[in-house]
Amino acid sequence: MRGWKRTALIVGSCALIVAMVVVWVVEDLGTADGVASVVGASVGVVGIVFALVGGAEREPSTFRVTRTGTSTARKGGTSNTGITHTGSGGPVQASATGTGDAEADGDGSGANSGIQLN
Secondary structure: OOHHHHHHHHHHHHHHHHHHHHHHHHOOHHHHHHHHHHHHHHHHHHHHHHHHHOOOOOOOEEEEEEOOOOEEEEOOOEEEOOEEEOOOOOOEEEEEEOOOOEEEEOOOOEEEOOEEEO
16 A cells, blocks of 8 residues: 555544544543444445455566576476566566577476466
């Protein structure tokens, strides 16, 4: 979370804390208990709506590979001169230019000279 959303969250949270303290001081604890219940339920509903609307989107992972050397895999190994990404399934921005030769020799060997997303 960045920018105005973070600032709004911090300011809103501080305002709720100050409001709760004012209610506790000015009114009795029974009224404060009722206000706390309503505020808690409201914050919960806002949090669920925020998550469903997509407010918790992640920034994409960014990868760039340029001008790599030569790589060879033998006897079931893996050769890579580009990008291999195993991730949690979030957004990815990747580019590979001028990658070297990736060579695989033997059963079960693998080679990659570009972009491989797992």
